[in-house]
Amino acid sequence: MTRSNLIGGEMLNWSDLHPADARPAAAGPAATALVTATLQPDDTALIAGPHAAELITHAADTATSVDLIVRSAPDAEELAELLDDAKGQVFCGSLDRWSGDETYDVIVALDGLERLVGPDTATLPWAEALRRLTARLRPGGRLLLGAENAFGFQRLIQPDIAAALPRDEDWGRDIADRAPAGLKPLRVALGDAGLQVPQTYAVFPSLIQADVALASTEGFAAVVAARAVASRNEGPVLMDPYRLVLDAAEAGMAIELAPAWYFVIGAEVPAVLPEDVVPEGEGVLLEEHLFAALRSDDQAELRRAIPAYVAWLGTGGAGSPDNVILDGGTYRLFGEPQDLDVVEHLERFARRSLESGLRQPWPAAADPHQLTARLASMAGITVPEQKFRRSEVVRPQGSAEQLTTVARIADELAHASARAILFEGTVSGLRRSRTYQVGHRVLGPARAVRRRIKRARWKVKKAVRKVLR
Structure with missing residues (x-):
């Protein structure tokens, strides 16, 4: 039977599973697929941080036992009741207050490390949180770690208006508490923690809704990533999300600019999560060919x-x-x-x-x-x-594409106006030419005679119709 244990630093009036003004828990098909590919039936697992209930129950159905550590007291009670028939414990509180000696075959932290503590913890540097977590990993164990990209596609697609309006969870934290900014610094930090260079996935469209995770964005994988990002950015945007991701992939920058990453240490997993979402074979998207x-x-x-x-x-x-x-x-x-x-x-x-x-x-x-x-x-x-x-x-x-279109239309109008001015000048020159003047003087009387003849014919026809009546 799963039990809930308070370890200190717990948040009593807070929920990461059902947030009112905060980020939801980590979720998505890619997250579930990664857990599925990693867990074995005889594993003991720890799920650290906010993860969707569906992902947690899936892990509990696979592994021998699953422990949880969450900071929200209401979430802890809900998850303990949800896993009532499973083997494991729910630890409620901050990672820095956890003093037990439990170790695990697999540790799942796909939400990252920032939400493993609450406001009662003055500071817990990201590197220290990683050290505390990996200390509970058994020799030869597997670690699944998520991290947000501070400068990903989301920064290029939408203006960061929300940053000026702090959410309930945005209390002041030390800058060192956050994950290193950028893929290379993150890899360096993992190396400094004694972890071998992990397998890295680019996560799209976000860490809290991981629809797809890719080890490479070559070929049709880039289209899959672009569709995932575009599906989450249907409102006003700075740039076209779909086009931006494809262009970044063509430049070899899609992994570095991904909204988030998964780092997989010690496990053999597929190159695409979930599998079979990227078509195999040669060719090009017909739309790209026409574009x-x-x-x-x-x-x-x-x-x-x-x-x-x-x-x-x-x-x-x-x-x-x-x-x-x-x-x-x-x-x-x-x-x-x-x-x-x-x-x-x-x-x-x-x-x-x-x-x-x-x-x-x-x-x-x-x-x-x-x-x-x-x-x-x-x-x-x-x-x-x-x-x-x-x-x-x-x-x-996108706003950028709108400005480009306006500039193109303005250029076309300028060219059309220039052609109209040129045509008007040409016509004016022709009218001043001797040839035009001679022709006008010769044809002018003929036009006058023709108009008179037409008026006479019209009068005759009118008189005939009047007689016939």
Whole structure:
């Protein structure tokens, strides 16, 4: 039977499992997959810090015994009741007050080390917290450690407005209590603690919602990471999250800029968590192939690729360009099929290209319907007017892309204005030329005679109609 033990420094009126104004506990499919890949049936495990109840019960179902250390007294009581049929103990309080001599085969601290103490602890340096935790690791044991990135994609995507409004848990702490800033300093700190260079995962989109963890962001892994980050940043952003992650991966910086990391010490685990979320094989995302053609104004490639893609849809294909892999002349799905018709697939691509602020090879326009009709015409498809209810303007998602689009439109307007001025000057020059003057004098009387003849004919026709009545 699981018991709850108060060890000192516990927070009586606080919950990390059900926070009112604080971060939730660490959770997500990647966190659960990592625990699953690490724990063995004969292991004794310690889960240190706030972790989702689902992850804790999963570990309790796998290992021989699971102990917990949490700082929240209500959480400790809830978890002790949840694990009533499991073997283990719940220690409630701060890590620096824990004086027992228990050791473990596996220690899970995927939330990091910062939330292992409460406000009663004046200071507990991160390195000291790591030392205290690893002292409970048995020889040959395994450690799963999480850490947030102080300068990750989140700093580049959204303005840090929340930092000016402290949450309930943001009491004053010594700067040394936080994890070292940056991947390299973290690895150095782990080495200084006597831990061998760990296997490192980049965690997306955050430590508290780890949808995917990747040892590498090469190939389609970068797309998986980009989708995870974009899914958590649907509101106003500084830059397009999806595009930012892909560009960082192309530059080899996606791991360093990841929102968080997992460090795995002493365990053999897959390169991707959860497994099978990254497609295997060669090829390129069809959307990226089309985007590349748009950037380089390669309309010939667009007129080749769009009809080929539409032909594939006609054979039963069911994927928009953002979840179809192009491998030479073949296509395969990247994810679940989409129940859309051909025009709707093209409209989805048009909308995504406008939301990303991508350069268009045609005059600037923010109407996805017009762009869809243009793309459909390349495959010989005429889009009826009633297909779209009304005209719609799609603005780039990121502020940076919006400014770029405004600059591009301003440049196009400047060029159009310059051409209009040039044309007006050319016309004015022609009117002042001798040839124009001679022609005007010759043709002027002829035009006057022609107007008189037309008026006479009209009068005759009017008189005839009056007689006939």
